[in-house]
Amino acid sequence: xxxxxxxxxxxxxxxxxxxxxxxxxxxxxxxxxxxxxxxxxxxxxxxxxxxxxxxxxxxxxxxxxxxxxxxxxxxxxxxxxxxxxxxxxxxxxxxxxxxxxxxxxxxxxxxxxxxxxxxxxxxxxxxxxxxxxxxxxxxxxxxxxxxxxxxxxxxxxxxxxxxxxxxxxxxxxxxxxxxxxxxxxxxxxxxxxxxxxxxxxxxxx
Amino acid sequence: xxxxxxxxxxxxxxxxxxxxxxxxxxxxxxxxxxxxxxxxxxxxxxxxxxxxxxxxxxxxxxxxxxxxxxxxxxxxxxxxxxxxxxxxxxxxxxxxxxxxxxxxxxxxxxxxxxxxxxxxxxxxxxxxxxxxxxxxxxxxxxxxxxxxxxxxxxxxxxxxxxxxxxxxxxxxxxxxxxxxxxxxxxxxxxxxxxxxxxxxxxxxx
Numbered sequence: 001x002x003x004x005x006x007x008x009x010x011x012x013x014x015x016x017x018x019x020x021x022x023x024x025x026x027x028x029x030x031x032x033x034x035x036x037x038x039x040x041x042x043x044x045x046x047x048x049x050x051x052x053x054x055x056x057x058x059x060x061x062x063x064x065x066x067x068x069x070x071x072x073x074x075x076x077x078x079x080x081x082x083x084x085x086x087x088x089x090x091x092x093x094x095x096x097x098x099x100x101x102x103x104x105x106x107x108x109x110x111x112x113x114x115x116x117x118x119x120x121x122x123x124x125x126x127x128x129x130x131x132x133x134x135x136x137x138x139x140x141x142x143x144x145x146x147x148x149x150x151x152x153x154x155x156x157x158x159x160x161x162x163x164x165x166x167x168x169x170x171x172x173x174x175x176x177x178x179x180x181x182x183x184x185x186x187x188x189x190x191x192x193x194x195x196x197x198x199x200x201x202x203x204x205x
Numbered sequence: 206x207x208x209x210x211x212x213x214x215x216x217x218x219x220x221x222x223x224x225x226x227x228x229x230x231x232x233x234x235x236x237x238x239x240x241x242x243x244x245x246x247x248x249x250x251x252x253x254x255x256x257x258x259x260x261x262x263x264x265x266x267x268x269x270x271x272x273x274x275x276x277x278x279x280x281x282x283x284x285x286x287x288x289x290x291x292x293x294x295x296x297x298x299x300x301x302x303x304x305x306x307x308x309x310x311x312x313x314x315x316x317x318x319x320x321x322x323x324x325x326x327x328x329x330x331x332x333x334x335x336x337x338x339x340x341x342x343x344x345x346x347x348x349x350x351x352x353x354x355x356x357x358x359x360x361x362x363x364x365x366x367x368x369x370x371x372x373x374x375x376x377x378x379x380x381x382x383x384x385x386x387x388x389x390x391x392x393x394x395x396x397x398x399x400x401x402x403x404x405x406x407x408x409x410x
Contacts, residue, residue, distance in 0.1 A: 035240075035242055035327075037240055037242055037243060038242060117322075118323050118324075118326065119323075121323065122240075156405060158401055158402075158405060159398050159401050159402040159405070160398065163395070163398040163399065163402065164402060166376055166379070166383060167372065167375070167376045167399060167402055167403075169379070170372070170375035170376030170377070170378070170379040170380075171371055171372045171375030171376070172375070173375070173379050173382070174371070174374070174375040174378050174379055175375075177378070178371060190368070193364050193365065193368040194368065194372060196363055196364050197363075197364040197368065197369060197372055197406045198372075198406070200361060200363060200364070200405070200406045200407075200408070200410075201402045201403070201405045201406030202405075203405070203408075203410075205405075205408075
């Protein structure tokens with residue numbers, strides 16, 4: 001347990017070992033095919049070709065796997081967010097960069113996003129609270145950029161920043177329902193179109 | 206089976222008996238609490254206070270229940286769609302009416318929408334195809350209204366109608382993730398804000 005907790009802290013910093021990557025990939029595939037409840041730790045062990053001891057060296061429980069599936073995505077997105085905010089650009093450029101990064105990172109891990117979207121309600125209260133805090137952090141950062149643009153007169157104020165934020169995250173969080181890697185548009189192109197539309201909606205009348 | 210199939214045809218026309226309503230309500234609650242896989246037909250029978258014979262009089266299987274949970278929502282929405290399109294209004298008014306109706310009907314059945322969003326991948330291929338066809342019908346009608354406005358010069362063409370449609374359905378389909386009936390804004394107010402933003406995004410430059 002102590003070792004698994006230490007592994008969890010390391011992963012919280014975005015560092016995964018190759019064995020952890022293999023276990024997570026196996027878990028994503030099995031949860032996608034059989035659901036979280038329908039998958040046993042033994043099946044993950046078999047699919048990842050590791051020992052049960054190795055799995056428990058890194059992960060406390062099946063809950064820990066589900067948490068990590070999503071956490072590995074949101075950790076990347078939050079790191080990008082810091083970089084984007086750190087650039088200190090105007091609200092419009094900041095918003096465009098956020099949307100592009102969210103679309104590209106979600107498209108790159110679309111299976112993880114799909115599994116997590118379906119199964120997240122199975123997470124225990126502690127891990128759910130941790131995920132909610134990470135999501136809230138991005139949501140609030142996005143809303144703050146919209147509010148900054150509205151306060152500066154660069155963005156329209158007809159629709160509250162909170163609703164604009166829900167619209168932006170709506171299309172991003174629904175992406176696993178319709179995005180296909182083999183589709184005609186690249187994630188970058190989709191991101192550009194979504195950002196262009198959101199900025200058009202924010203243009204002062 | 207024949208009787209259940211007849212009941213299904215009747216429900217396809219949007220007509221549910223009080224017993225069917227009670228069974229569906231019990232199924233929504235149990236699927237929400239325990240998941241689709243974790244719920245037995247016997248538990249639905251017990252919760253709805255009907256006999257197993259009564260349930261199978263109306264529903265072929267547990268799959269049929271999951272299908273009906275969503276179908277009862279989309280059937281209402283498709284009926285509204287016909288009414289809205291039949292009014293023959295301008296694209297902007299038509300789009301606003303569609304968004305308002307989608308937000309209000311989804312908010313009114315938010316538990317059903319949440320359960321279905323999580324469990325829809327469990328549906329058998331036939332029922333999934335039927336659901337997809339219903340969703341596609343609304344999606345294509347929405348996109349056609351955007352295209353009509355674009356062709357008439359009333360809407361901007363910077364972003365393809367398909368992407369605008371994905372943005373609109375993104376926020377509507379994600380509504381179960383954040384909408385709470387006790388929240389500060391009514392479904393009508395939320396719908397008005399979302400429609401206002403979408404129409405602002407479609408305003409020609």
